[in-house]
Amino acid sequence: MDLSQHPDAAAWGRLQPRSPLVRRLLAHNPSPFTYTGTGTFVVGTGTVAVIDPGPADPDHIAALLAALEGETVSHIVITHTHMDHSPAAPAVQAATGARIVGCAPLVLSDDGPRADAGFDASYAPDQVLADGDSIAGPGWTLTAVATPGHTSNHLCFALAEEKALFTGDHVMGWSTTVVAPPDGDMAAYMASLKKLLDRDDVIYHPTHGDPVSDPQRFVRGLITHRKQRETQILKQLAEGPRTIPAMVAVMYAMVDPRLHPAAGRSVLAHLIDLAARGTVSAAGDSWSLT
Structure with missing residues (x-):
């Protein structure tokens, strides 16, 4: 607006x-x-x-x-x-x-x-x-x-x-x-x-x-x-490895694209938390379920 x-x-x-x-x-x-x-x-x-x-x-x-x-x-x-x-x-x-x-x-x-x-x-x-x-x-x-x-x-x-x-x-x-x-x-x-x-x-x-x-x-x-965002991430990774930009494009499809880079940082924060809990892991730019 x-x-x-x-x-x-x-x-x-x-x-x-x-x-x-x-x-x-x-x-x-x-x-x-x-x-x-x-x-x-x-x-x-x-x-x-x-x-x-x-x-x-x-x-x-x-x-x-x-x-x-x-x-x-x-x-x-x-x-x-x-x-x-x-x-x-x-x-x-x-x-x-x-x-x-x-x-x-x-x-x-x-x-x-x-x-x-x-x-x-x-x-x-x-x-x-x-x-x-x-x-x-x-x-x-x-x-x-x-x-x-x-x-x-x-x-x-x-x-x-x-x-x-x-x-x-x-x-x-x-x-x-x-x-x-x-x-x-x-x-x-x-x-x-x-x-x-x-x-x-x-x-x-x-x-x-x-x-x-x-x-x-x-x-x-x-x-x-936040729990729903975590669930969205896990659902995408259940289908195979994903990069953060690919996940953001799906999760934030209805959000102003100017906010997508910042949204990607929050997705990264979720992934780091999930990795600390042993749920996901990273290989290069892609993330996957462990």
Whole structure:
């Protein structure tokens, strides 16, 4: 679809309320991978935390700083270091003096199909948060929830006061998450999804897409979807060896072809997981059942 005609287009560059404690500013970086753009979240009022400040886009940074004029930014919180999430952090820190906290630094070469999914080499946190670590401000508390899979350093953040979870790219409100080896790990991703089922969150705020208002049901659906993809792979391999592009052409026939290279990375992640379980093996570019 033409994302310029999406209702979210009116939200680009505008800080809009999501709840009493949550506001969102949408970056103007729509794409087949980011949907209508990267959502930068502001938590609290007066003294606030900024979650995922977004890409190094001067217009987005200027809009964020203008929207927060008169308020104090105490923390800049990072879920993971892909290029559409964290690169604005140094500029926001320079303007506000806020501390950069969140995931651990992670810089890998990226040979994948997504320019926005390269790793941010500029990311330099003042504090790395581990699972269960919290930061707080007046009337709000954010607690890190380690959710590796999409990336090995991925964190979600729980807002206790609203039983809300900022899910970064671990759970998105418009599409399934790309899990791209070598850093993306399907076994870790599935374990992280199951971890969320044990929580009592009542709403998710993904960085891309709409809020998720029935999170446990939504996560169960994501787990089912991944299991269905695994079944599709095994069904194809039961007919003989296959390359990843050949499998993607069948499995994602109804998906925008621009997304097929990224889908191939997720298929690879499934195959690596299946190989670790002794179910499949690779010979050159082809995969087969063991």
